[in-house]
Amino acid sequence: MKDNLKILDVRGLWVHLCSGKKQIPLLRDVSLSLEPGEILGVVGQSGAGKTMLARSLAGLLSPPARVTAGKIRYGGKLLDGAEPAAWNSLRGRGIFVMFQSAVQALNPSLTVGRQLSEAVAVGRKPGPGQRQKAGPGQGRKADVDPVRELLGVVGLSPDLAGRYPFEISGGMKQRIQVATALALRPGVLIADEPTTGLDPVNQEVILGLLSALNRDFGTALIFVSHDIRAVACISRKMLVMEQGRVVEAGYSDQVVASPRSAGARHLVDNMIRLEEGICP
Ligand SMILES: Nc1ncnc2c1ncn2[C@@H]1O[C@H](COP(=O)(O)OP(=O)(O)OP(=O)(O)O)[C@@H](O)[C@H]1O
Ligand SMILES: [Mg+2]
Numbered sequence: 001m002k003d004n005l006k007i008l009d010v011r012g013l014w015v016h017l018c019s020g021k022k023q024i025p026l027l028r029d030v031s032l033s034l035e036p037g038e039i040l041g042v043v044g045q046s047g048a049g050k051t052m053l054a055r056s057l058a059g060l061l062s063p064p065a066r067v068t069a070g071k072i073r074y075g076g077k078l079l080d081g082a083e084p085a086a087w088n089s090l091r092g093r094g095i096f097v098m099f100q101s102a103v104q105a106l107n108p109s110l111t112v113g114r115q116l117s118e119a120v121a122v123g124r125k126p127g128p129g130q131r132q133k134a135g136p137g138q139g140r141k142a143d144v145d146p147v148r149e150l151l152g153v154v155g156l157s158p159d160l161a162g163r164y165p166f167e168i169s170g171g172m173k174q175r176i177q178v179a180t181a182l183a184l185r186p187g188v189l190i191a192d193e194p195t196t197g198l199d200p201v202n203q204e205v206i207l208g209l210l211s212a213l214n215r216d217f218g219t220a221l222i223f224v225s226h227d228i229r230a231v232a233c234i235s236r237k238m239l240v241m242e243q244g245r246v247v248e249a250g251y252s253d254q255v256v257a258s259p260r261s262a263g264a265r266h267l268v269d270n271m272i273r274l275e276e277g278i279c280p
Helices: 050-057 084-090 112-124 146-153 158-162 170-184 200-217 228-234 252-257 262-275
Strands: 008-019 022-034 039-044 065-074 095-098 188-192 220-225 237-242 245-251
Touching (some): 008 050, 022 245, 039 050, 039 228, 039 262, 050 065, 050 188, 050 220, 095 170, 112 146, 112 158, 112 170, 146 170, 188 200, 200 220, 220 228, 228 252, 245 252, 245 262
Parallel strands (some): 039 220, 039 237
Antiparallel strands (some): 237 245
């Protein structure tokens, strides 16, 4: 496939923790590419660098961590070294991140309804990378409240609109992040551990909603998790990370059936232990 048909293309990305003269590598020579509407899984044990990668791809690294080499292109446009304004205009409708930490996910001082209505307003403007099909919350009928509609689509009560983030559960916060993504219909959604810590029912709901976002609006997904089973459910291809490197890449079913790297073997062994009900 030609480079210009990729929505996201990352070549030789290095991220270092830079303090004084010391530079500690956090991401080492990571490359990946994503076609519009594709789903890519990123798996790895804790500390493998998955969140660092997610943050780098959205221009959200905070000092002393910074990109030291490599190229990131969104829709063919070079982004590494881009000014904050360029990243700001891309985030949201271009690249949307579902954060691993619920604390980072939602603005603590705004009600859920206010946050969703802001997303609806942004989603109505033309933006990069998404199909034009209207989604939930995008209807212009006067009698439909877009926030109530979005809450309904993610299986939440409309009464939640008046609550603040500290008044709702972790599973609800994840659903609200998905509702925000549905309002924005981004070109690329990076979901960092979207199902971790949720009960099985909520896990299934979130996986279903992310699949629907991908299927209905052509949003490309990067699904980041240490849960190789959840990743294999949703993505045809996956990358395995270990110590900031990509150590294996391939079709998810093949990686799960015959893992080649130590990192993938460890995740698959854990999955089998869980399936057999053997506590570590
Ligand atoms: N703010 C920071 N300052 C220094 N080191 C950091 C910082 N954040 C992460 N690291 C280090 O970067 C490495 C990668 O961390 P990262 O959070 O990306 O791992 P992860 O794969 O997302 O793990 P998890 O599955 O636990 O979320 C780790 O060695 C971690 O200690
Ligand atoms: Mg992480």
